[in-house]
Amino acid sequence: MPKIEQSASRIPGALEGLHLFHFDGAPCAQRVRFALGEKGLARGREVKFDSVEPSAVKSEDGRWVSRIVSLIKKDHLTQTYAEIHPNMVIPALVHDGNLFLESMDIIAYLDDAFGGTPLISKDPTMRDATMKRVEQAKELHRSIRFVTFHWGLGRLAMLNSKERRQLAELARQGDDGERLVEFYDSYSTRAFPESVYLEHLRKLHASFRELDAELGDGRQFLMSDDVSIADAFWSMKILNVLQCGYPVQAHHPRLHSWYQRIYERPSFQNEVMGKNRLLNRAIRFKAQVKTLLGTGLKQAVEKLAA
Numbered sequence: 001m002p003k004i005e006q007s008a009s010r011i012p013g014a015l016e017g018l019h020l021f022h023f024d025g026a027p028c029a030q031r032v033r034f035a036l037g038e039k040g041l042a043r044g045r046e047v048k049f050d051s052v053e054p055s056a057v058k059s060e061d062g063r064w065v066s067r068i069v070s071l072i073k074k075d076h077l078t079q080t081y082a083e084i085h086p087n088m089v090i091p092a093l094v095h096d097g098n099l100f101l102e103s104m105d106i107i108a109y110l111d112d113a114f115g116g117t118p119l120i121s122k123d124p125t126m127r128d129a130t131m132k133r134v135e136q137a138k139e140l141h142r143s144i145r146f147v148t149f150h151w152g153l154g155r156l157a158m159l160n161s162k163e164r165r166q167l168a169e170l171a172r173q174g175d176d177g178e179r180l181v182e183f184y185d186s187y188s189t190r191a192f193p194e195s196v197y198l199e200h201l202r203k204l205h206a207s208f209r210e211l212d213a214e215l216g217d218g219r220q221f222l223m224s225d226d227v228s229i230a231d232a233f234w235s236m237k238i239l240n241v242l243q244c245g246y247p248v249q250a251h252h253p254r255l256h257s258w259y260q261r262i263y264e265r266p267s268f269q270n271e272v273m274g275k276n277r278l279l280n281r282a283i284r285f286k287a288q289v290k291t292l293l294g295t296g297l298k299q300a301v302e303k304l305a306a
């Protein structure tokens with residue numbers, strides 16, 4: 001049973017039913033939304049992330065309340081959110097007043113607590129193999145951040161000096177487990193050398209090649225012919241690098257076909273893409289401009305693979 005977190009905030013304890021603190025464009029939240037969809041739980045009412053109004057505190061049957069914590073407006077770098085999640089990252093899930101953090105733990109909890117598609121096998125060997133793939137995906141989480149920020153979001157994701165001071169202050173009260181202070185200080189002042197981004201890209205490229213080779217035995221999904229938590233983790237990496245211009249089909253064709261199978265699932269269409277299409281298109285457009293200028297992710301991958 002995943003750990004129930006103690007919260008410094010009074011908000012989680014005031015909520016009944018299911019509530020997700022998330023952002024449409026963030027891979028860590030997308031995988032949880034995918035899992036919610038696979039469990040037959042649909043997005044319900046949208047409320048302000050910190051609302052405890054009587055009309056906001058209760059979810060409808062079979063639905064979860066959507067509490068957007070905008071990474072663009074920097075809602076996650078506020079005192080209110082830092083009290084809910086001390087690392088100041090999304091997602092966070094509340095079920096009947098209990099708070100769960102960490103997307104892997106959240107999905108494991110949902111898998112135990114709800115019906116629908118089983119996402120973690122009961123067979124110990126399959127379960128261990130699946131969780132190893134998930135751990136590998138977790139370790140590459142920082143690489144996704146470096147690659148998508150550098151080749152996709154660009155200036156949009158930079159923090160000004162006031163925002164960085166505020167982040168540092170909040171981090172002193174929490175634990176900054178995701179090392180946001182260090183990351184934003186260098187990212188926002190363009191202090192990371194190009195080689196840092198290329199090294200993260202190299203790690204992603206190597207792991208995509210490994211998965212592409214595994215899919216060579218004809219299995220439908222990453223671990224077997226059944227969808228699993230591993231698909232939830234890896235497909236969001238592909239979604240996010242694709243929108244930044246990574247030529248997935250050309251370099252990892254089996255991985256691309258697998259991704260298409262995931263992409264077509266109703267859970268992906270409704271819960272992952274549903275309200276993400278506009279942002280997805282905007283980032284794609286930005287990436288296309290970079291590619292035209294010869295400085296895109298497409299060129300970086302081609303150079304790396306040459």
Ligand SMILES: N[C@@H](CCC(=O)N[C@@H](CS)C(=O)NCC(=O)O)C(=O)O
Binds near residue numbers: 027090104
């Ligand atoms: N290990 C955490 C990672 C959470 C995480 O890093 N979330 C990202 C979005 S994918 C975030 O909120 N980032 C805030 C930022 O980059 O400023 C999990 O899987 O839940």
